Amino acid sequence: MNPNARVWVLHLAVIAGLYAAQFILPPYHVTNIARIMVLAVFAMGYNIAFGYTGLLSLGHALFFAAGLYGAGLAGYFLEWSALPSLLAGLMAGGVVAGVVGLLALRTAGVSFMIVTLMFAQAGYLSILYFGSLTGGDEGFVVDAARRTIAGLDLALDGYRYGLALGLFAVALVCCLWLVRSPFGRIMVAMRENQERSRMLGYNPFTIKLTALVISGLYAGAAGASYALLFGYVGASFATIQYSILPMLYVLLGGAGTVLGPLVGAAVMFYLIDYASSVTSAYLFLVGLALVLLVIFAPRGVLGAVRERWARWLP
């Protein structure tokens, strides 16, 4: 099989496998996987910024929350239906990432981490401060009437899974196409050697800003669908925890691999799920797993696979 076809077959097979999973697995896992797919989209966005372009952001919770509140508030105040709400959330993620990027990308490295963290914290505190609009700490429940697309109730398992899979499939195909495109090559060039890239005629600022906006669109889409699929919008999704999670998913699954975010999100989700059923000190087990990973597979699961067996993995 030619290398190009092999790549597409693999990724389409993963989508097909996820489609089949809903008919094979018990309902408990079907709901879990719907959640994992949405979180994986968030992590894919993080991977575009961090894994491919080398932008270590600590503020992606802000972009996720922008999507979550963008969709939730559009439904709550404007009474928009699910599909326009979803688009509103997607755009909110992209716009917020663009504005943050315009300012934060004047810095690099550790300063960039701190500036993005600062913006995310400011966003979190703003959500609490404007409690009359956002519901503050308690958040709000998305009205069932706002959670239907073409008459299909997203609160039902089958439709919920369907939308999550649809979003994931579009996100995965776009990501695969992006990182194998000429622009994807430039993103990697920025990560690998910014000064050289500049002397090949690429403006580091515009390239990194574009990558961050794409990353924000992913996070926004994930946040928006999280609100619509699980019916709750709350400030806890804007906390630092939701900036760290996508980073962990990406590191665990393999930074700079297209399927890494899915693998990372799934492994982490079930690790926490299993560990918390065994012991109340489940975070200890999760921490242990991460330490072992750093020691034995510092490039993540798929990073290790690519290094040892499959150099062609995008």
Next chain:
Amino acid sequence: MAALMQALGLVRHFGGLHAVDGVDLVLEPGEIHALIGPNGAGKTTLVGLLSGRIVPDRGRVLLAGEDITRLPAHARVRRGIAYTFQITSIFPRLSVFDNVALAAQSQGGRNLASSVHGTLARVGLRGLADRTAAQLSYGHQRLLELAMGLALHPCILILDEPTQGLAAGEIDSFRALVKALVPETTVLLIEHNMDVVMDLATRITVLNFGRVLATGTPDEIRANAAVQEAYLGA
């Protein structure tokens, strides 16, 4: 003939160090202009000012009569000023193909793959496209750096000590390659190897302590007493 590129009174100090201290330089279209001088004479700083990597304290840079002093480096590359680094600067973890493709696609050419393979063949790296750049020998990495410069199809190619670390055979093919570039491309060459300089250069500018000591044809420079004292004779 009108100058292709012109430096007017360029000054750049680093603290107390007068790296470039009032330099005028004219690049004629189609020439190979060598920039020579002892270590620390300010050669790399001067080409840094021309390529836009370094901002001058004073002075102006003109490209075909247009003032580009405030133009950032990446925009100058788009105008056709390419720079190859003195200290090899490639993308070590990417494939050789991707390294050159990054340069070639910046020009928006149609058939990327054939243009990349063509450029690799020109510098003698045919068949190495799938290697990771870090796996190449030092000499081959220098040639890759050169290939990236060529793939930009520049109107001015600035080569900062390109033959450093090349084997004798590689230097010969490098000479032939540079000769074949003119007159479509104008070359500004920083070089310590005097055989290469005297063989290739149409004109030579000698830099010493951040100032121009002399400019002229190879014969004029060879006969210049001040140059002999500062550099050639030493």
